[in-house]
Amino acid sequence: MNNFIPTARLQAAKVYALLYRVKTWPDDWRDFRKKRPWAAFGVRALILLAVAALLAVFIFLQSVRMGAFGPLPAKEDLHHISSYLASEVYSRDGSILGRYYLENRSYLPYEQLPSILIKALIATEDARYFQHNGIDWQAWCRVLFKTLFLNDASQGGGSTISQQLAKNLYPRQDYGRYSLIINKIKEVFIARRLEALYTKEEILEIYLNTVSFSENTFGIKVAAHRFFNTLPEYLRPEQAAVLIGMLKATASYNPKNHPGRSLERRNLVLQRMAQDGYLPAKMVDSLQQLPLQLQYQPLTVNEGPATHFRETLRQELKELLQKLRKENGLGYNLYTDGLKIFTTIDSRLQTYAEVAVARHMTKLQRDFTEHLGDETPWESDSLFREVVYQSEVYRRLAERCLPETTIDSILSVPHPTWIYRAPGVDEKVELSPLDSIRHYLSFLNAGFLAADPGTGAVRAWVGGIDHQYFKYDHVRSRRSVGSTFKPIVYAKAIQKGIHPCAYTPNVLATYWRYEGWKPRNADNKYGGVYSMEGGLIHSVNTIAVQTALRARPKAIAELAAQLGLKGHIPGVPAIALGVADASLEEMVTAYGTFANRGKRPELNYIRRIETPEGKVLVDFESQVDSSRWEHVLEEQEADIINEMLRKSPVKGTAMRLRYRYQLNNDLAGKTGTSQNHSDGWFMGYSPRLVTGVWVGAEYPIVRFRNLRLGQGANTALPIFAEFMLQVNQDCDFQELSEATFPEPSLEVQSMLNCPNVIWQERDTLEQLPTAVASIQVSPMPAATSDNE
Template identity: 45%
Template sequence: MTDRLWMYLKDTWNRFISIYKNQSPVKKILLPAGFLAGAFIVGIFLVYILVWIGAFGSLPGKEDLKAVENPLATEVYSSDSVLLGKYFIQERSNIQHADLPKHLIDAVLATEDIRFYDHGAIDTKSVMRVIVKSILMQKESSGGGSTLTQQLAKNLYPRKNYFMFSMLINKFREMIIASRLEDIYDKNALLTLYLNTVPFGDNTFGIEAAAQRFFSVHTKDLRVEQSAVLIGMLKSTYFYNPRVFPDRSLQRRNVVLMQMRKYEKLSITQADDAKKAPLKLAYNKITHHTGLAPYFREYIRPELREWCKLHKKPNGDPYNLYTDGLKIYTTIDSRLQRYAEEAVSQQMASLQKVFLGHWGKRDPWGSQKTLLDEAIRRSDRYKALIQEGNSHEAALKIMKTPVLMSVLTYNGEQEKMMSPVDSIKHYLKFLQAGMLAMEPRRGAIRVWVGGINHHYFQYDHVRESTKRQIGSTFKPIVYAAALEKGIDPCDFISAARIEYDEMDGWSPENSEDNYDLKYSLTGGLAYSVNTVSVRVLEQAGIGNTISLARKMGIQSDLPAVPSIALGVANISMIEMVRAYACLVNNGKEVEPFYITAIADQQNTVLEKFKPNTKTNQALSPDNARMMVHMLKHTIDEGTAAGMRVRYGITNDMAGKTGTTQSNADGWFMAMTPHLVVGAWVGADDPRIRFRTTALGQGARTALPIVATFFKRVNADRELAYISRAHFADLSPSLESRISCDLYKSDTNIFERIFGKKEEEKEQKQTFGTRPRKKKKPGFFKKLFGKG
């Protein structure tokens, strides 16, 4: 059989050669050319058939194209309907045809497809040019070969690699898809779809995203010359990018304007005027770090991704946070958030300058060389070099080589020649901040500032997992536990030093020499007297205090030691704000609430969320109210008096400052009737800090942030409900319970005149027991008692 077939083919070939030899010279040329041309046409037709039947991958049917979905970023909105930011893989936004200005449409048609409204999916006049340039010459950008509908098909279904036949197969795929699109949509809808999907460079897709990226305006507000710049980019999104190559972009813009003039879309005067306009960008770098509340948006991202997994679209697929164009509505107030971010930025720039001047040319980690070494080893650059096979020494040598980089300073971003090691040193010296504001009744989060710059520092200092030592801001919980125990607010407690035997002679100290005074509970809080706070803890009980903290919303580990009264526990900002909100909420626990609704891209609500108001009563309403009024003295005349004296804040406000050991952490908690605000300042590494309490205390680091914030709030008339709110007056009975002096002398007149021995100022006792009597009391002690 094989031999017969071979003989047949051989005889056929011989007969063809014999006939060919007997032809004229002209026919000898035309015959094989015609044969090849016919074979080429048949081959192309066969490829088209194979593409159409899906041999190179299935094509979308009409039903798929009717439901075509352009991947859209999920948008996050504030409670006052301001866009906070987006979650996206590619930055894009859709608009309607009515929002497309006529000059933008004219620019597209004049440069991309002037006969768009006259032809079908395929422009037959340009097919031959496409075949010659794109298919035979394998030129990726042949120009004029594809209609707008074909380009739309390419945008919706990107090209694939078919090796040497890629151009031919992809062109056929686009023609077939374009024909189906033309059967479904009218021309206006196709043009709108095209402009919503076309890439514009800088990871920006769609005309709306491009208009906002390059000119910070909506598409409907574009001017003629701006439209020409954007449409000019379509020829090559990088080569004609106005940010990267402004001169090229300007030349390309003018070409587009001339095309519009050529096809009478612009008059000569209009074209000339537009050409004279300078290329002026208002570039808006849209990233996951930009926009308001970036730390908050990052905080809720995992929760939203989990929600997407558990909820299905109409087609049965789970929602995708990055492509399905969801709309997330939150409790963040855009005005409060903006004021908070501005306050943090202003205070931290000033404080950073003070901090660097405080240390001068010395490194703030001093002799702790391991701190720098640890930071180097944690860096991504070091890890990458080690993974490439470099030794530690080799990696370190590379990292000490200066390179040009963009670095953050307290004056903003700057370009500098700096080695990666110097860069690590530079950022180690930065002080960080966290700020949170919450409504005390519903728990609605109104402000969330997790750090000073989300692009450079992603570590969030507000979320539950970030815990820092809280210092004296824990004292109100101690005092509240004492009230719950039945201790009278006007009981006066001695500030004398005590040395506790069972704690190796531990003796709390005060920031001032006030050991000869007695303080009421209000005074002890207002002046943050450590020795008094420890005595109050003794009376309240450590177990009762920890139990109350738990009820108020603090879940972090709390050590059952006397020093808990001074704030040795590590607790997160969000927990502390919850605890203070509990006091304003009449002693009822407050649960944070931050998402109100999730809607689809048509803004159809998929799920609503409500605050949890069925929480536990942590402490009695009367004691909670008394605590708020006691803490008002801290603002009026205590450690936070700077709010009134230095910053002129007149709001009805209660609060507490906090400073931890060695000034590693500065805190300030503020309470108003409608807003509870917490602020923290410190370095990421607690070993980096101010050397003096005068500079490092919470009243000098964190309090100014809150004060600056309230200055802005008070200046905004729309926020008068916050700035002009007043706490309800105490009932006469409660008022009488806390109406007493803040402090009084712990010595009698003779002791003040003649003094007393230094050793008699300090007592020794076991924690939780009554102070021991001294063995040899003096004459005046016998006469006047303990004092």
């Protein structure tokens, strides 16, 4: 207490002395002016300049605030922040198949943002985030001092997360040499307004959902999927550090394009997390030793799973959304409204299908190139010229009325371009437009479709070998179906009451009624008599033709339409050899009817569509009602076809499934090859999954030159086999692998209880009656001797 009294007196004395000096300032100033008038004038001038500068700064700040350099967002605008959200396409197992967007962005609420991500962001971008009100003056002073006096620019710009959010929401404008200062001031005002309207957690939520991660990728959800194929909630500390590290300069620290820089930046983020106590130092030391371990998943129009399916879906969604309205009466925008489209596609089956197509088509293309040798794939130059005339580049030049010689000269000039080489492989070369047409004409393509016959749900859809270079979707392309049509012929014969064990002679016959038509077998072998099963599983053309004549071709065409084939089906005898054109979608529907024991499934692939908030706009899944499906075949009739086609992998044209690929599943199937082996088909199915595969070139003129290589058993069946081998190895699909056909009735078993083929002496065989239908003569297509 004794020490306190002198101290208090000392402080009081100091205050009294200061007040006395203030009181004497006017007298001191007068004395100074008399003694040093010019110095006093200078001091006054400096004071006036300082006041003027402060006033100018104040006026400048107020002009920015009042919108002299562009209006600042009002509180109402900031209260309703909205960004373009990508619409997401989901598989039935919850994986993201793709997005439709102007800006690739998805939204995630704060509760679903992992704490490790928040900690990494704060430690790296704004350590005092929870202490300031939008502007960190301490950080600004530090940056100013180190930049101006120590020439150290590594401290960054001193912007808080709130200021960065302001910059993200309202991109900077160009104001010439004053752009930086004006934009910074605008961001300060916006940041203060954001802090007044939102909590710190809400600002973090908005920031992490709007920030760019380069490659037209916005928001942490999309970034986590693109670079690590995961959801934000499953990000590990080192992965979160990579993504947060990108924010300093997204292009420079992109881990895909600049892995070295990204690794260095990641380690710096981890180090700062350790400094701020968010991670133990020992853990950080271990994490810094890890490689990046990216799982890059670009979901673009041409990249990612189910590219052809997503494009087909996009076109249908645009039409569908025109019928839907928001509460305000406006329509939904597929690219900006963040819709969630749930599909029936299974991402794992889709992957297996794409792998099977890529694996086999790579080998088949190599075989095709070796098979042709020095020959051109299109055989005739005139046919090649027709393709050139149909090309877009030729039509554009022809519209300018240029002579053909001039057009050819222009089309012969090489240009640098990227070309397709193999699945997942492209190359930049110098190539002329004509050479480009030649290059792409030489490729074989493929289509693949798998669906559940019980629900009609599509499980896998592969429209081609590469969407970037081959846009045409071969799931819906219409091609000659070859012998995959034959089960329809026999189904109609059974409906007509023809017994499955009614034998038909395998003879080469000329049908003079039909302009001397002489259908041949693919192997040119004849003899013996065949039951329906024998004729079907061995794909004997002569048996199919005679059966079609008994069942009546027009009636067969009508049944084909009932089974789901939508195009024109000629009601002529050659229908037995598959002269009709159909798509994979239609053929899977038809074979789905067999698998479904006579009920024609209605294929579907959209389950439902929701808003970002979870409101269901349309629910197609609940509308699927198999009880309303048309019963095209009686159950017994379908069972007979199924039982016959189950023998095809055992002793028919699909035997490769057993002896080469060791597939012992309970499967039914049928191969098919069109005229001149331009199209190869395989339809394989069980009661749980129906799969169709087509292989061929964009133009039928490009084909294998012999049946051994060009038949569906060689071109299409291996894709089905590769697919099923992967399914069998996945224990999650045990129900598909172990699916079995129901035991047929005793009556069906009895009807099929006969040898497939009986070999007899020639003289006896010639005495067998030959069935020739007495129908009106019709113009016939070219002889289809290659169909098998």
